[in-house]
Amino acid sequence: xxxxxxxxxxxxxxxxxxxxxxxxxxxxxxxxxxxxxxxxxxxxxxxxxxxxxxxxxxxxxxxxxxxxxxxxxxxxxxxxxxxxxxxxxxxxxxxxxxxxxxxxxxxxxxxxxxxx
Amino acid sequence: xxxxxxxxxxxxxxxxxxxxxxxxxxxxxxxxxxxxxxxxxxxxxxxxxxxxxxxxxxxxxxxxxxxxxxxxxxxxxxxxxxxxxxxxxxxxxxxxxxxxxxxxxxxxxxxxxxxx
Numbered sequence: 505x506x507x508x509x510x511x512x513x514x515x516x517x518x519x520x521x522x523x524x525x526x527x528x529x530x531x532x533x534x535x536x537x538x539x540x541x542x543x544x545x546x547x548x549x550x551x552x553x554x555x556x557x558x559x560x561x562x563x564x565x566x567x568x569x570x571x572x573x574x575x576x577x578x579x580x581x582x583x584x585x586x587x588x589x590x591x592x593x594x595x596x597x598x599x600x601x602x603x604x605x606x607x608x609x610x611x612x613x614x615x616x617x618x619x620x
Numbered sequence: 621x622x623x624x625x626x627x628x629x630x631x632x633x634x635x636x637x638x639x640x641x642x643x644x645x646x647x648x649x650x651x652x653x654x655x656x657x658x659x660x661x662x663x664x665x666x667x668x669x670x671x672x673x674x675x676x677x678x679x680x681x682x683x684x685x686x687x688x689x690x691x692x693x694x695x696x697x698x699x700x701x702x703x704x705x706x707x708x709x710x711x712x713x714x715x716x717x718x719x720x721x722x723x724x725x726x727x728x729x730x731x732x733x734x735x736x
Binding site: 509512513514516517519520521525528531533534537568578580583584586587589590591593594596598600 | 628637638641644645647700702710717
């Protein structure tokens, strides 16, 4: 349970930055080299590498160096765990709003019957 | 677009902490007072209030004080936006893995036909 919480902390932390989210979006379409990933960003390579290191240490991507090229791949399981947590919350929230709507409806039926 | 990115930064930042996630989980089941929310945590009230302030400034909860009681409510739209972003990424990822699976299948059919 504690590991699960630490893993979610890391996933959400990594996601709280637009550059890191853009890199993840790119990697959902397939692996890419660091050079390809850095290209769309108006950012020095050292700053960009910091974001990649956060993504890798938070477990959202893997990278492997072959010769002079480092290739990055997404770890989709981590994204799936974050999505599953949010989806679980939505279910609770919807169940609660459905109960509330049901209650309001019953109240309105009650009032309309009182009025007859 | 920039506002959307800032809003996602804030949502994911708020979610990157187990206390804040637990508070959000509780609030999906209905509004609660600060006292009720703080009760399950082995944490001083000032530290707990810091988490509530992060949740409120990041837009994941609203709070209102009536008399001496401050009541918190979830802002489900923010959670929904974060979930929608993750769900979008999953779609790209699945499309990519489906294409890959299709390619492997074609390769295997090709090889088995070569073998006949």
